[in-house]
Amino acid sequence: METVIKNAVTDLEDILQNDQISTNPTILEQHSKDESYHKSSLPDVVVFPKCNKEVSEIVQIAAKHKLHVTPFGLGSCLEGHVIPYEHGITIDFSLMNKVLEIREKDFIVKVQPGVTRKQLNNELKKYGLFFPVDPGANATIGGMTATNASGTMSVRYGIMRDNVRNLEVVLADGSIIHTGNSAAKSSSGLHLNGLFVGSEGTLGCFTEITLKVYGIPEHITAARASFQTINEAVEAVVAIRQAGIPVARMELVDEPSMVQVNQHMDSNYQEVPTLFLEFHGNEAGLKQDVAFTEEIVKDFNCIEIHFETDNAKRNQLWDARHNLAYAYIHAYRGRKLMVTDVCLPISELAGAIHHAREALDTLHLPGGIVGHVGDGNYHALIMVNTEDSEEIQKAEAFNKQIVDYSLSRGGTCTGEHGVGIGKAKYQQQEHGDALNVMKSIKKALDPTGLFNPGKIF
Amino acid sequence: METVIKNAVTDLEDILQNDQISTNPTILEQHSKDESYHKSSLPDVVVFPKCNKEVSEIVQIAAKHKLHVTPFGLGSCLEGHVIPYEHGITIDFSLMNKVLEIREKDFIVKVQPGVTRKQLNNELKKYGLFFPVDPGANATIGGMTATNASGTMSVRYGIMRDNVRNLEVVLADGSIIHTGNSAAKSSSGLHLNGLFVGSEGTLGCFTEITLKVYGIPEHITAARASFQTINEAVEAVVAIRQAGIPVARMELVDEPSMVQVNQHMDSNYQEVPTLFLEFHGNEAGLKQDVAFTEEIVKDFNCIEIHFETDNAKRNQLWDARHNLAYAYIHAYRGRKLMVTDVCLPISELAGAIHHAREALDTLHLPGGIVGHVGDGNYHALIMVNTEDSEEIQKAEAFNKQIVDYSLSRGGTCTGEHGVGIGKAKYQQQEHGDALNVMKSIKKALDPTGLFNPGKIF
Incomplete structure (x- = not known):
């Protein structure tokens, strides 16, 4: 172990109990990656504080020894946010869980x-x-x-x-x-x-x-609406939004992703572009919303709409949606997940998804499109072989195409996953001179660049 | 005119038309104040840009001549935000109104x-x-x-x-x-x-x-509910929120303010603590919300609840609410408006309003309490004689009492009016060390303190 790390650990031992500090290789390895395709990198030491005072002291010790600090939750992020490329101290918050x-x-x-x-x-x-x-x-x-x-x-x-x-x-x-x-x-x-x-x-x-x-809403109804084309599904979303129906959830799952849903849930839903919807409200209002929605989706050649008010079945449905990324990961072991995450004005969504779908088809990699389409946010999930640099390059070029399309139409490069390391290269393109303002704020608040270097900026 | 101002005006004349620059005393006077009791102060020059390029050039000219810049909308603010205490250039945006x-x-x-x-x-x-x-x-x-x-x-x-x-x-x-x-x-x-x-x-x-x-919502219903005590009105608000009814508006008007409403509207509503409510939604859902609300307010000894679906009458009602501050100003000519603006967690609202009401009664100044009580935000409006320094002091002490009460219970010193000059003195108390962070951001973005000096910080 380097002297600087040794000295830092000695200082950490003064303020933390022994089981709150680890340089164990397994622990370091667990804190070297997230759930994405991004390259891993080990921290020098992982600490497990129990209160704000300990966090403050850890930060001061890091600053004293010029070690970087990376906060760590569960490592479920998708753009390398928690990967300590400059090593240093990773602060794991799992003991602060009340x-x-x-x-x-x-x-x-x-x-x-x-x-x-x-x-x-x-x-x-x-x-x-x-x-x-x-x-x-x-x-x-x-x-x-x-x-x-x-x-x-x-x-x-x-x-x-x-x-x-x-x-x-x-x-x-x-x-x-x-x-x-x-x-x-x-x-x-x-x-x-x-x-x-x-x-x-x-x-x-x-x-x-x-x-x-x-x-918790008085009444909840979920719905699953099957469409002939992805375009009709997206146009239905726009129409439902236009009609002012206050949907609580509005998710798109394309054909290949419906295959994953069926495998994961052991269900036999039609493997066609599908909208998962949910409505929250009082009984009377909800009934009217649901009826209006049913009318609208018919205008977009909806093949079938199925409603679900049973709580357990409803939860199962949403679990399947939530676990889609994991379903892909399990179905394609050995490959890793790359996921695009643009968000556009909703008027641009149908075009964007059409464009993404065509580009995805030329990639010949396993993957599909899902999205929080009510917000104009969608993901292309692609399973890549990280050992194959050509494949990675191809997938990254695809990601860039998606981002370029979004930015040229008033959208953003990331709707919800964040920048991390994966989207840092698009920050200048997206923000222009505003990036200088962000950098000057970073500099004002963290002049030595202590916290999570290489992320966002 | 000072040389520095003269030189700045010469530079401004290079980029603006003559009618976009004014040092006319009436124009300066119009830009020296807002709608509150705060002392006025004249700008040196007022400019009326027509596009972002002109604004950018004005800012650069101001920087060159070390003159401060104050942006100005309509001057309807209530904490002196637009008053140029350090003089300089006021930018009036009235020509950028598209x-x-x-x-x-x-x-x-x-x-x-x-x-x-x-x-x-x-x-x-x-x-x-x-x-x-x-x-x-x-x-x-x-x-x-x-x-x-x-x-x-x-x-x-x-x-x-x-x-x-x-x-x-x-x-x-x-x-x-x-x-x-x-x-x-x-x-x-x-x-x-x-x-x-x-x-x-x-x-x-x-x-x-x-x-x-x-x-615009499919259906709108407004309601006016009269209560025996202000406390019961506020408790009803909390209960309606708890019940999960998605009210669109939820306003409290106290007895003295109802007198102003009646005078302003030429109406004869009961001059008792009153809630103005509004519901937006589909027809069926709204009916159910309204019925539920009616039930709840009865639990709090509501004297009378009156519903209004007619558009014109509904707008009249809300105009009266919106014009309340002006009603006070017109009713007490020669006096100026001081208005408190705290916002608290809703569980603290009844106590806060009770406290404010008692304190207001001891002031013996014209005024009342109104508020966006669904958010926990209320205002005590007081009409003060700005020539009487003792009265101003008394009113400011009252304002401080209200703010202290709010801050000690997890609230804020201003829910919606902003800090300006009036609430700058409470920033340290409210934000503690976070104020240093705000100051360092201000310094990073505006190192010479060009923009609107003396406000917030």
Whole structure:
């Protein structure tokens, strides 16, 4: 072990218990990667703090020894956010996994960053509440905040940034700040909440997160609508949005991905372009919404629409949707997942998906298209052989095509996965001179570049 | 005229037409104040640019001559945001007042900063769309973006920050950036959109604003519910929120303010604590929501609840609510308006309003309490004699009491009016060390302190 690491570990031993510090190769390896195709890289040491004070002291020790700091939730990210390419200290938040406070009347909850979204929803259920942001993985709230995650319900309930009320953050100098408050809105000072949500560990470490939560809807109906073409499915989405129907979920799954759904669920749904929908509301209103939707999809040659109000069956359906990336990963062992993540104005969505589908067909790689199409966000999932550099190049060229298409039509290179290492190359193209503003903020808050180097910027 | 001003005007004359530059005393006086009790201060010169290029050149001329820049919409703000205490150049955006693009399918609209909210809604109506953020005044979209305004519909549709998709901003060096894109969501880069919304002209000048807009609801019902006590009215609000009824508006008006409403509307509503409510939705769902609400308010000894579906009468009702501040101003000529603006977690709202009411009664000044109570945001309006320094002191002490109460209970010093000069003194108390982060961002983006000095920081 290098002297600098040894000295840092000695300092860490002064403030942490022995089982909170690890240089064990297996542990280092677990913290060297995420769930994507991005190359792995080992941290020098992994620490497991239990409170904000420990996080602050770890950051100060890192700064003293000029070691980089990488915050780590569960490693379920998809653009290499947690991979420590410059090594240093990885802070794993798995011991900070408590739901600290549930305030039913205020519809807010305070959690530690290591709480996972399923753990949170299990706790909230007792109070008739739920938290709607649901990326595919059972990610940590800290990670979801860092990447500004969204998911299937954002079309109705918003993304992480819309649902974070307050953050406790440890900054590069070890100081601890709060970025918001517990009120529903505020016009006081600059909006640090929104700045830190989506900052991907480049500005500081979150130690407490206050979230907005929601009452479990009185009535829920799910629907599965099968179409002849992907284009008709997407056009139906646009029409439903135009009609002002407040859908809670609106997911597209293409033919190859329906094959995966059937395998994963042991179901025999038609393997055609399919919309998964969900409606939340009071009984009477919901009935009217559902009837109106049924009318609209018929205009787009919907083959079949099937409604589901049974809770267990509904959950099974959404589990299948959530596990689609894993279904691909399991079906193509030995290959790794590359997933595009653009988001466009909804008027551009049909064209974008058509373009992606044609390009995907020329790749001759296993994969499919799914998406949170109510938001204009879709993913092309491709299973790549990371040993084959030509294949990687081909897949990356495809990803670039998708991004170019989106950026030229007013969209973004990432709707929900974040920049990490994978989308850093598109930041100048997307943001132009605004990237300089982002860089100057990074420099003002983290002048030595302590936090998560190489990500975003 | 000072030499420095003369030289600046000479430079301005090179890039603007003569009628776009004014040092006329009446024009200067119009740009020396807002609608509040805050002391006025004259700019040296007022300019009226017509495009982003002119704004950029004005900013560069100001920088060259070391003159401060203050952006100005309509001057309807309430905390002195547009008052140029350090003089310099005021940029009036009234000639940049075009709705540039309406994209119905995407539910977005691009406007220049000088467009007013009523002007925008008149344009949008033709497309069956509306923009929900509605501060009392017919403010400009630029000003509403600068203060992160909200209003009566934020409980359902969010605040300015939730509804701004993209901003074109002229920075202190004259460069022009875009802070977002036209997609419904993004996880790309740091969130500059949210940072610039609510920055009160301290970080740059907005030259284009892209907003999220909404379809006009299929059905709308308004309601006016009268209560015996203000406490019961507030408790009813909490209960309606708890029940998960998606109210679109939820406004409290106290007894003295109902007197103003009656005078202004020539109506004879009961002069008791009153909730103004509104429901948006499909016909069936709305009926069920309304029936449920009626049941709930009865539990809180509601004296009378009256529903209104007629469009004209409904608009009249909301006009009365919107014009309340003006009603007070007209009723007490010679006095000026001071208005508190705290926002608290909703569980703290009843206590806060009770506390405010008791404190207000001891002041013996004309005034009342109104509020966007669905958000936990309320205002005490007080009419003060600005010639009487003792009275001003008394009113300011009252404002401080209200703020202290809010901050000690997890709230904020300003829910929607912004900081300006009036709430700058509470920033350290509210934000603690986070204020240093805000200051370092200000310094990074505007190192010479060109923009709107003395505001927020």
